[in-house]
Amino acid sequence: MTAPPEPARLRLRDVAAVGLTGLRGRPLRAALSALGIAIGVATMVGLVGISAVSRAALLAQIDAIGTDLLTVTAGTSITGQQATLPATAEGMVSRIPGVTGVTATGTVKNTTVRRTDLVDPSTTSGIAVQAARTTLLSALGGSMRTGTFLNAATSRYPAVVLGSTAARRLGIDSAGEHVFIAGRWFLVIGVADQLPAAAEIDRSALIGWEFARRLGFDGNATTLYERSTDDTVGAVRSVLAATVDPEHPEQVQVSRPSDVLTARAAAERTFTGLFFGLGVITLLAGGVGIANIMVIAVLERRQEIGLRRALGATTGQIRLQFLTESMALSALGGVAGVLLGLAACLGFAWWRDWPLALPADAIAGGAAAAITVGALAGVYPARRAARLTPTEALATT
Known part of the structure; x- marks a missing residue:
């Protein structure tokens, strides 16, 4: 078979x-x-x-803003009141070993920016008016969407640079237009691109440091932006508060924008x-x-x-x-x-x-x-x- x-x-x-x-x-x-x-x-x-x-x-x-950027702001005092940074803060910070640059902004109090003089003065649109050093944009690694940033000449005149958010809220797309600040017209000389390292700048109208004194600005910085070499960031951060305000270092807040990202x-x-x-x-x-x-x-x-x-x-x-x-x-x-x-x-x-x-x-x-x-x-x-x-x-x- x-x-x-x-x-x-x-x-x-x-x-x-x-x-x-x-x-x-x-x-x-x-x-x-x-x-x-x-x-x-x-x-x-x-x-x-x-x-x-x-x-x-x-x-x-x-990568764009780098990890070497530190920001310094005033905190609150023991009594709960808003503290201020000393007038010598910028100069003291620039002397720290490893620091390659320092710039600042200062809030111009009791001042608002409006699209026209017909807008209610109480309408702020969440935009702060700040005095800015001419080195601010380069220190933050920013760029201009249109126009130019403040320089030694324009910072002495009623000229303003708008942050990206501020420009959008005011309905301004390009340089050459005017806004109403502190009872007078300011020429918009530029609109900045968005700054990931400093969102507060996006919501600000930036005017020259010297001209801001005519609007009641006391000349004291509200925020410092400091850059140092990569290998000294940690050391600089550890002494930054005490250097800015030796008497009250606890009233100084130091942060690194890259940490948030x-x-x-x-x-x-x-x-x-x-x-x-x-x-x-x-x-x-x-x-x-x-x-x-x-x-x-x-x-x-x-x-x-x-x-x-x-x-x-x-x-x-x-x-x-x-x-x-x-x-x-x-x-x-x-x-x-x-x-x-x-x-x-x-x-x-x-x-x-x-x-x-x-x-x-x-x-x-x-x-x-x-x-x-x-x-x-x-x-x-x-x-x-x-x-x-x-x-x-x-x-x-």
Whole structure:
């Protein structure tokens, strides 16, 4: 008696052809099944990518302003009153070893800026009038959107430079217009770009230090901006308060703008983990949907399974057929999800004019997760199909 012939081994091309048969026969069902996976992967890639783009923009801002910038402001006294910086503060700070530059601004009290003299004087629009040193813009690493900054000549006349926020609130887009300050018209000689290192400057109208004295400015700085070499930042920061006000160093507040941006970048990383978790949950929900569709497919294609078994297909080949179909569904959804997520990243970066930071880990992780979920979702339906005997599968129900 001769032994039964061994079943033919399926080549990789044959496995793909057999596994994709169900998808070609039911394209709408396949598309809807892959949609759940696509949404999950798009959520992972898109949200993680947007977070990466935002974090890259923050790091670019940190690089732009540098980590060597320190700001000094007056705090409060023991009695709770607003303290002031001594008139000698700038000169004392400039003598600290390692300091490469120091500049200042001073608040002009009881003064507002208005678009015209017809505006109610009590309407401030949240804009402060500040006296500024001519070195302020270069010290902060800023730039002008239009016009020029204060110089030795214009700082002696009624000329004003508006911060980006102040200009927007006043409805001024370019230099050459006038605003009303302290009962007289000032010529707007420039509008500054946004300054990540000093948001308070964005909300200010900057006038010359000398001319500000005519408006009642006492000449004392309200905020100092100091730069030092990279290797001396820590040492300078430790002695800055005592140098500014030796009698009351506790009334001096010292901060580093880059620390705020670094904290924001850390917060972005925290939210990235949250967004990634939301994407995983959505991806698992899509996997459950694929498992459900595959179980239905097994029930609908019992006769096909029975015919293939009768023609010699082994249980392993049947199992591989449905497992391949499940993984193909997930791969289809994964590719679509990655493309949608990348489109969201590109669109967001272009809209905000931020550097494009493609989340390579999220792209690879999303694609791998989609295939893994598809494999896991197809295990049970594949095993169920493989356990059907030819007679069970061919029997009418």
